[in-house]
Amino acid sequence: MASDDNVLVRVENLVKYFPVKAGGFIRHTVGQVHAVDDVSLVVERGKTLGLVGETGSGKSTLARCVAGLIPVTSGKVIFDGKDITKLSRGEMRPLRREVQMIFQDPYSSLNPRRRVGSIIGDPFSIHGTATGSERKRQVQELMERVGLNPEHYNRFPAEFSGGQRQRIGVARALALRPKLIICDEPVSALDVSIQAQVLNLLSDLQAEYGLSYLFIAHDLEVVRHVSDKVAVMYLGRVGEAGPVDTLYSAPRHPYTVALLSAAPAADPDTAAARQRVILTGDVPSPIDPPAGCRFHPRCPKAQPLCSEQEPPLLPPNTTVLPVTVSPEDLVASPSSSPDGETIIGSDAHLTACHFPVAPGETLVGAGNREIS
Amino acid sequence: MTFSEASFEVGQVAEPPEPQTPAKVEGRSQLQLTWRRLRRDKVAIVAMIVVVIMVVLAIAAPAFASLTHHPVDVAFPDTGEDLSGNPVGPGVNGFWLGTDGSGRDLLVRILYGARISLFIGVVTTLVAAAFGVVIGLMAGYFGGIIDTILARFTDAVLAFPYVILGIALAAVFGPSLTIIFGMVTFFSWAGIARIVRGQTLSIKEKEYIEAARSLGAGPFRIMFFDILPNLMGPVLVVATLYIPQAVVFEATLSFLGLGVQEPTPSWGNILADAENFYATSWWYVVFPALFLLLTTLAFNLLGDGIRDAMDPRTERVLAARRNRRKDKKKLGAANGQGSGLPDTAQIAAS
Numbered sequence: 001m002a003s004d005d006n007v008l009v010r011v012e013n014l015v016k017y018f019p020v021k022a023g024g025f026i027r028h029t030v031g032q033v034h035a036v037d038d039v040s041l042v043v044e045r046g047k048t049l050g051l052v053g054e055t056g057s058g059k060s061t062l063a064r065c066v067a068g069l070i071p072v073t074s075g076k077v078i079f080d081g082k083d084i085t086k087l088s089r090g091e092m093r094p095l096r097r098e099v100q101m102i103f104q105d106p107y108s109s110l111n112p113r114r115r116v117g118s119i120i121g122d123p124f125s126i127h128g129t130a131t132g133s134e135r136k137r138q139v140q141e142l143m144e145r146v147g148l149n150p151e152h153y154n155r156f157p158a159e160f161s162g163g164q165r166q167r168i169g170v171a172r173a174l175a176l177r178p179k180l181i182i183c184d185e186p187v188s189a190l191d192v193s194i195q196a197q198v199l200n201l202l203s204d205l206q207a208e209y210g211l212s213y214l215f216i217a218h219d220l221e222v223v224r225h226v227s228d229k230v231a232v233m234y235l236g237r238v239g240e241a242g243p244v245d246t247l248y249s250a251p252r253h254p255y256t257v258a259l260l261s262a263a264p265a266a267d268p269d270t271a272a273a274r275q276r277v278i279l280t281g282d283v284p285s286p287i288d289p290p291a292g293c294r295f296h297p298r299c300p301k302a303q304p305l306c307s308e309q310e311p312p313l314l315p316p317n318t319t320v321l322p323v324t325v326s327p328e329d330l331v332a333s334p335s336s337s338p339d340g341e342t343i344i345g346s347d348a349h350l351t352a353c354h355f356p357v358a359p360g361e362t363l364v365g366a367g368n369r370e371i372s
Numbered sequence: 373m374t375f376s377e378a379s380f381e382v383g384q385v386a387e388p389p390e391p392q393t394p395a396k397v398e399g400r401s402q403l404q405l406t407w408r409r410l411r412r413d414k415v416a417i418v419a420m421i422v423v424v425i426m427v428v429l430a431i432a433a434p435a436f437a438s439l440t441h442h443p444v445d446v447a448f449p450d451t452g453e454d455l456s457g458n459p460v461g462p463g464v465n466g467f468w469l470g471t472d473g474s475g476r477d478l479l480v481r482i483l484y485g486a487r488i489s490l491f492i493g494v495v496t497t498l499v500a501a502a503f504g505v506v507i508g509l510m511a512g513y514f515g516g517i518i519d520t521i522l523a524r525f526t527d528a529v530l531a532f533p534y535v536i537l538g539i540a541l542a543a544v545f546g547p548s549l550t551i552i553f554g555m556v557t558f559f560s561w562a563g564i565a566r567i568v569r570g571q572t573l574s575i576k577e578k579e580y581i582e583a584a585r586s587l588g589a590g591p592f593r594i595m596f597f598d599i600l601p602n603l604m605g606p607v608l609v610v611a612t613l614y615i616p617q618a619v620v621f622e623a624t625l626s627f628l629g630l631g632v633q634e635p636t637p638s639w640g641n642i643l644a645d646a647e648n649f650y651a652t653s654w655w656y657v658v659f660p661a662l663f664l665l666l667t668t669l670a671f672n673l674l675g676d677g678i679r680d681a682m683d684p685r686t687e688r689v690l691a692a693r694r695n696r697r698k699d700k701k702k703l704g705a706a707n708g709q710g711s712g713l714p715d716t717a718q719i720a721a722s
Contacts, residue, residue: 067586069586093588096587096588097588101582103579103583108579109579109580109583110583111580111598111601113402113601113602113604114597114598114601115401123587123588126587126589127588156401169583
């Protein structure tokens with residue numbers, strides 16, 4: 001169990017809906033995009049929580065809620081023992097130093113009209129921690145630390161390559177020595193060879209400064225490489241979560257299985273031998289998500305129960321059906337918090353599925369066509 | 373660094389590498405890049421020289437007055453008028469461009485008029501740009517009700533019949549330079565505000581603005597440190613194009629008798645007086661009109677040049693690029709024929 005001393009961020013029942021508006025003169029809300037729907041997770045100190053899911057699964061929205069960039073609809077984000085969702089802008093300011101973000105697009109995340117020195121120096125001037133030559137010295141130190149030439153202090157972002165730009169973004173995030181860095185697909189826009197460099201830089205920095213990462217990606221191999229724990233998101237919910245090794249070697253949620261089978265394999269023999277689970281249909285609209293398990297319309301193992309009952313996140317071998325889950329069962333399980341809620345990011349391997357995939361079970365052909 | 377000189381001019385016209393540039397690579401700001409491109413635009417350079425000459429002439433107006441011994445508002449009934457009381461022509465009795473209807477030196481009056489015109493043109497545009505930028509930034513960045521109020525106000529100003537307002541103000545307060553100044557400023561900021569608002573709306577969605585927010589930057593820091601530098605291009609271009617408009621606006625109001633009043637000269641009131649003498653004294657109309665035309669034309673051409681230099685993707689530059697490419701292709705076709713052959717072979721193979 002993740003004790004509170006080890007927990008840096010605890011997200012509790014986070015919900016974020018975006019209103020859908022229509023109408024010309026009088027704008028009125030006609031629906032809600034369920035971007036993040038009742039997600040709970042923890043990020044432990046010095047560890048990396050990976051967040052995977054396809055486009056539109058709510059990963060980035062979750063990240064922005066944790067960073068305090070957008071207000072949440074309901075739920076709590078407890079950072080270092082303090083709920084940041086209720087804070088005013090002024091109260092938020094000191095916390096900005098503790099949580100930083102690295103963005104996906106190294107081209108649009110750096111202001112094209114400002115020199116690199118001023119971009120990396122921004123955190124110092126905003127928080128007034130260093131000025132003048134002291135700031136320049138610190139910025140150049142940071143540039144050196146992330147593998148940039150400090151002499152390029154006066155250059156513009158356009159003069160750097162994608163990988164170098166992402167290093168600038170890392171340096172900016174690192175400037176205030178934050179406790180948590182939220183990496184929103186930090187390597188998705190980079191070449192594979194550059195990806196490795198940036199990932200290694202991130203893990204070096206983690207070791208050096210004891211950083212915690214909330215690492216978002218849709219590349220499963222990248223997440224496996226950097227993460228200690230992984231959570232798989234689908235349509236605003238967490239489908240499966242657990243330590244990286246168990247989740248990758250024995251996925252229990254059918255969606256995770258499909259996702260893992262879709263990842264390209266580098267070895268042609270492996271690629272030819274593996275069996276792909278092909279999901280049919282599209283991701284349903286987050287404005288009107290399916291009832292019950294959100295994955296059931298596309299799930300090869302779907303049963304009538306799946307469209308009726310929403311499966312809770314449970315550790316393995318909790319064989320009781322969710323209808324009959326009693327609080328005592330949950331308290332008894334090692335990974336639940338005292339209020340009976342299982343928390344993602346702790347040691348347990350949790351799955352939100354009525355009929356989890358057993359080890360060795362093959363999903364290919366279970367209601368889906370097969371290709372080899 | 374192994375990057376070549378050309379690879380750093382991202383987003384600008386691919387120019388042949390200049391032989392005289394040193395191997396050392398340096399970061400260039402937007403202004404430096406613009407200036408480098410502007411230097412190659414002959415029309416813009418000529419326009420800039422005309423503008424500089426105008427400014428120098430306006431500053432040197434008292435020098436001309438003492439050189440010709442013709443102070444600006446002193447009439448010379450003996451030398452400056454012919455026997456029937458009409459103005460004398462250029463070169464007569466030491467009046468370089470002739471005299472006006474009262475026998476005053478036309479050149480000296482035009483140069484003093486240039487002081488008013490350029491002052492009004494530049495200063496009102498600066499003030500209007502400052503207002504326009506602040507209002508446009510606020511409307512675009514904050515959005516919501518603030519945007520609705522500011523944007524509707526801007527539209528109302530743009531739709532306002534300014535000549536009628538000018539006549540009304542002149543009737544109530546009497547014509548004065550202050551009214552002109554206020555009027556020109558008031559009717560210039562709205563256009564700039566509208567452009568700034570539109571740009572702000574698109575820039576505020578960029579990730580680097582979110583990055584600034586996540587660093588804890590406040591709205592004013594974001595508006596003036598992160599968004600404004602990205603707006604300097606369009607604002608500079610629009611401002612340059614607003615200067616001639618303001619000059620013409622001032623001339624129009626003075627021409628209608630609503631602005632600068634005799635004996636203070638302004639191009640507008642000189643032209644208004646010249647109306648009475650056009651049949652006998654062509655120079656009285658032609659020279660002030662020529663100065664007005666040259667000034668506005670020069671500012672307009674300079675503005676166009678700056679716009680092209682700021683954003684090389686405009687049509688003129690693209691056309692030049694296309695032509696250059698065409699020339700290259702012709703050269704290539706002449707050198708090695710049948711370059712299409714490998715392509716078709718490849719398609720067939722695949």
